[in-house]
Amino acid sequence: MEGSIHYFVDQTINGLTLGAIYGLIAIGYTLVYGIIGMINFAHGEIFMIGSFLAFFVFLGLGLSGITWVPLAILCALVVTMMLTPVYGWTLERVAYRPLRGSPRLAALITAIGMSIFLQNYVQLLQGARPRPLQPVISGGIELMRTVTPDGSPYVVGLSYLQLLIIVLTVALMTVFTLVITRTPLGRAQRACEQDRDMAALIGVNVDRTISLTFVMGAALASVAGLIFVMNYGVIDFFIGFLAGIKAFTAAVLGGIGSLPGAMLGGLLIGLIEAFWSGYFTVEYKDVAAFSILVLVLIFRPTGLLGKPDIEKV
Amino acid sequence: MxxxxxxxxxxxxxxxxxxxxxxxxxxxxxxxxxxxxxxxxxxxxxxxxxxxxxxxxxxxxxxxxxxxxxxxxxxxxxxxxxxxxxxxxxxxxxxxxxxxxxxxxxxxxxxxxxxxxxxxxxxxxxxxxxxxxxxxxxxxxxxxxxxxxxxxxxxxxxxxREARADHVAAQVQKIGRYVGPALLAFALLYPFLPFVNRQLLDISVLVVTYMMLGWGLNIVVGLAGLLDLGYVAFYAVGAYSYALLGTKLDMSFWVCLPFAGFMAATAGVILGFPVLRLRGDYLAIVTLGFGEMIRVILLNWYDVTRGPDGISNIPRPSFFGLPFTRRPPEGTESFHTFFGLEYTPVDRLIFLYYLILAMAMITNLFTMRIRKLPVGRAWEALREDETACRSLGVNPTNTKLTAFGIGAMFGGFAGSFFATRQGFISPESFTFIESAVILAIVVLGGFGSQLGVIVAAILLIGLPEFFRELQQYRMLAFGAAMVLIMVWRPAGLLAHREPTIRLHPRSGPADKTAPQSAE
Known part of the structure; x- marks a missing residue:
């Protein structure tokens, strides 16, 4: 069974879904790294908070009897994309802005502190137990059908949920690329990325641009959280940690600071993880992701699409 | 003005x-x-x-x-x-x-x-x-x-504000010369003080363990300036080395202790070698990855580590071959029979306390002395400016590797103590949170400050043990404290950096008058 093309297609679809989540989170890492050169370690927690908010919306709507799926998803999308970015904004304002200009490690330590804080904030308020959610969307399109050696049918399908995830991700990434390449905000961001002092001199509001970068990253992470809730149906306060590290790996793999790189890296990490669990062992899938991180950092620190980082003295 | x-x-x-x-x-x-x-x-x-x-x-x-x-x-x-x-x-x-x-x-x-x-x-x-x-x-x-x-x-x-805080820190450091021995004397007499009960002693053993871990990590983070987010991995290596040797080969704690340290140091060097060339923040994330990898391996390598079940019945340490049991096997003696004492279970606890205190003090002494050796100076120089060091002929990778290995070794020692104290270990004890706690101790105390680690360990580990109600807020407070301290005083609470060496040492009397005139 494992050798068949059907199994392969199945794993590919799983990998793409997973990759969409990692890619959306990775953009937040890459943007922040590009603009202020720090690893926003707490970004995974923003994703976790987004998934919790989406969970509340789905649960609340379900309990109050509203079951029309498009409305539920739209509500969840609007609520999470409005509330989660406030966390991103506050994070930058409280923990990172006062440290601008200090060594990288100081900023990384605050980021870790913030990550621990947010995790425990959610744990204290919502409890440590995993929270299950009923599937929001069911059904799907049948792609292939075959019979396993023992006679039972094996169907490879693309569920409507997976279709929605892929469409949503592609749409968001398109909008996002347009924002970065075509709007004044995107231009300001690119200017800050190249030279913050110079950008300030020619009238770019650097603080505001950096804040908006965090807001944008958090909005995308919150959508990833929404997708996570719908796709896996179980969340707890700790999901942000692993997802965050893997998304960071994705950003590094694609070349940190590069937008297309983050998307590519996300997809690759998703696919690698899916194939690893499909063909080797599920237990060691996290080790696979970490090994990729280490290998990439040792042999190609600039990633697949990144620019070389020149250290100035 | x-x-x-x-x-x-x-x-x-x-x-x-x-x-x-x-x-x-x-x-x-x-x-x-x-x-x-x-x-x-x-x-x-x-x-x-x-x-x-x-x-x-x-x-x-x-x-x-x-x-x-x-x-x-x-x-x-x-x-x-x-x-x-x-x-x-x-x-x-x-x-x-x-x-x-x-x-x-x-x-x-x-x-x-x-x-x-x-x-x-x-x-x-x-x-x-x-x-x-x-x-x-x-x-x-x-x-x-x-x-x-x-x-x-x-x-x-x-x-x-900065000047004021620095002044306080400098004063503390100056008093530290007298406070250190006084604290040590207190720590030595501690188990026999009248108010100390079993629970208090138990908490103290825990606090001193974290003190030792803090001092060990301080070598890596405080002296060499390498942010290690996976320190708990070496703690785990030390603990599992002793647990496996002790249960499978029936070796005694004292034989295993150096071996556990050696294993942890080896793990540190092996892990450190490929990644120490990386820049600071990348290094931090990679060490975090290693920490998690070791935990995942411990969790899944069932044949050796028994996975989530953990290893139990780890042998207890003995006092020069005298075990702390109530009834020793026929023909042997235990601690209380040998010394003709009444048997109390507290004896073992006091012994554990002195054991970890000695280990922690060795770590502390080692750190203080190695700072004055060429390699210690190279660590601190490397922390300040890597490019300058390289141009002066310091080999950054080797120098960092020694710091990493030595830090890991102390982590391994502490790990084997942890295993023998608990009698049971499982991968649950070696999560990222543990690394974060140890890092928080170092950060709060002030990078490189030995006294700061003591204060931070007592505050972060001791207090929540006393006030159980605080316990669930503990990690929340850790996170908040890490952020606040970095924002207010990035060098750490009790950080005050004097140059370790001066080109023209100040003469005796000038040294005395300078602080007085400042007051």
Whole structure:
């Protein structure tokens, strides 16, 4: 069974879904790294908070009897994309802005502190137990059908949920690329990325641009959280940690600071993880992701699409 | 000079209060507070028979929003030089809150649970600790307002504050010369002090273990400037080395101890070798990855580590071959029979305490001495400027590798102590949180400050053990403290850096007069 093309297609679809989540989170890492050169370690927690908010919306709507799926998803999308970015904004304002200009490690330590804080904030308020959610969307399109050696049918399908995830991700990434390449905000961001002092001199509001970068990253992470809730149906306060590290790996793999790189890296990490669990062992899938991180950092620190980082003295 | 500018700013601002700006700022804060709390505080998911239910806590959200609004307003007034309204309106309110909390403490202390509960039902939030935190912050603001009225200036410049904090740290470091031996004497007498009971001793063993871990990590983070987020991996390697050797080969703790340290150091060198060329923040993430990898391997390599079941029945340490058992096997002697003492289970605990104290002191002594050796100097130089070091002929990779390996070795020692103390280990004990706790001890104490680690270990490990109610807030407070300390005093609480070596050493008398004239 494992050798068949059907199994392969199945794993590919799983990998793409997973990759969409990692890619959306990775953009937040890459943007922040590009603009202020720090690893926003707490970004995974923003994703976790987004998934919790989406969970509340789905649960609340379900309990109050509203079951029309498009409305539920739209509500969840609007609520999470409005509330989660406030966390991103506050994070930058409280923990990172006062440290601008200090060594990288100081900023990384605050980021870790913030990550621990947010995790425990959610744990204290919502409890440590995993929270299950009923599937929001069911059904799907049948792609292939075959019979396993023992006679039972094996169907490879693309569920409507997976279709929605892929469409949503592609749409968001398109909008996002347009924002970065075509709007004044995107231009300001690119200017800050190249030279913050110079950008300030020619009238770019650097603080505001950096804040908006965090807001944008958090909005995308919150959508990833929404997708996570719908796709896996179980969340707890700790999901942000692993997802965050893997998304960071994705950003590094694609070349940190590069937008297309983050998307590519996300997809690759998703696919690698899916194939690893499909063909080797599920237990060691996290080790696979970490090994990729280490290998990439040792042999190609600039990633697949990144620019070389020149250290100035 | 700073005083004058502050005064003139105060005078200029007097009478002109920009109400619109104030309301705008306070309103924005309230809005942010609303957005931050409405989801996670406002709703609570609870398990009920037959599924989940959503409960609401909107009263808490409202309180948080109001607190944000008025708190921001008070800060705005203080910043703009209008401390009077803050003191007049805020002062009595804060006093009221403090009185209510004091009454609560008094009733709880007197055992009058009903009265204390009725007070608590009037307070917002389900948790008394949150109220305490709010009270402390508002006392702070009110105190600043009153101070500002008396001094006719409400702002302390960053330089002033920094200089003051540095002065305190320098004083502490100077006193440290005398406090160190005194503390050591206290620690040595500690188990025999009259108020020390079993529970207290148990907590102390834990605190000293973390002290040792803090000192070990301090070599890597404080001296060499390498942020290691996976220190717990070496702790785990040490613990598992001893646990496996002790249970499978029946080797004694004392034989295994150096071996566990050696294994951990080897792990440190093997892991460190490929990655130490990386830049600081990448290195941190990679070490975190290694820490998690080792945990995942421990969890899944069932044949050797017994996975999530862990290893139990790890042999206890003996006192020069004398075990601490009540009834030794026929023909052998145990500690109490050999010395002709009455058997008490506390004996073993006292022994464990002295054991870890000795190990921790060795770590401390080692660190203090190695700082003065060429390799220690190279670490500190590398921390300050890697490029300069490289150009002066210091091999960065090898130098970092020694720091990494030595730090890991002490982690391994502490790990094998942990295994022998617990008698049972499982991968659960070696999560990232543990690394974060050890890092928090080092960060809070001040990078490279040996005394700071003691203070931080007592505060972070000892206090929550005493006040069980604090325990669930412990990690929350760790996170917040890491952020606040980095923002206020990035070098750490008790950090004060003197150059380790001077080109022209100051002469004796000058050294004495300099601090005096500063006072």
């Amino acid at each position: 700073a005083e004058i500018t502050a005064n003139s700013r105060l005078a200029a601002a007097k009478g002109r209060l920009d109400t619109v700006a104030m309301l705008k700022e306070a309103g924005l804060t309230a809005l942010v507070m609303f957005a931050l709390t409405v989801g996670l505080v406002g709703f609570e998911v609870r398990d009920i028979p037959g599924g989940l239910a959503l409960f609401t806590r909107f009263d808490d959200v409202a309180v948080a929003v109001l607190l944000g609004f008025f708190g921001r307003m008070a800060l705005f007034l203080l910043r703009e030089g209008h401390p009077r309204p803050v003191a007049i309106i805020g002062g009595p309110l804060v006093l009221l809150l403090v009185l209510v909390l004091a009454a609560d403490v008094w009733f709880t202390g007197a055992g009058d649970v009903a009265a204390s509960e009725s007070i608590r039902s009037w307070l917002p939030f389900n948790s008394i600790i949150v109220v305490w935190v709010i009270a402390i912050i508002s006392v702070f603001i009110a105190a600043r307002a009153i101070l500002a009225i008396r001094r006719a200036s409400s702002t302390v410049t960053v330089e002033e």
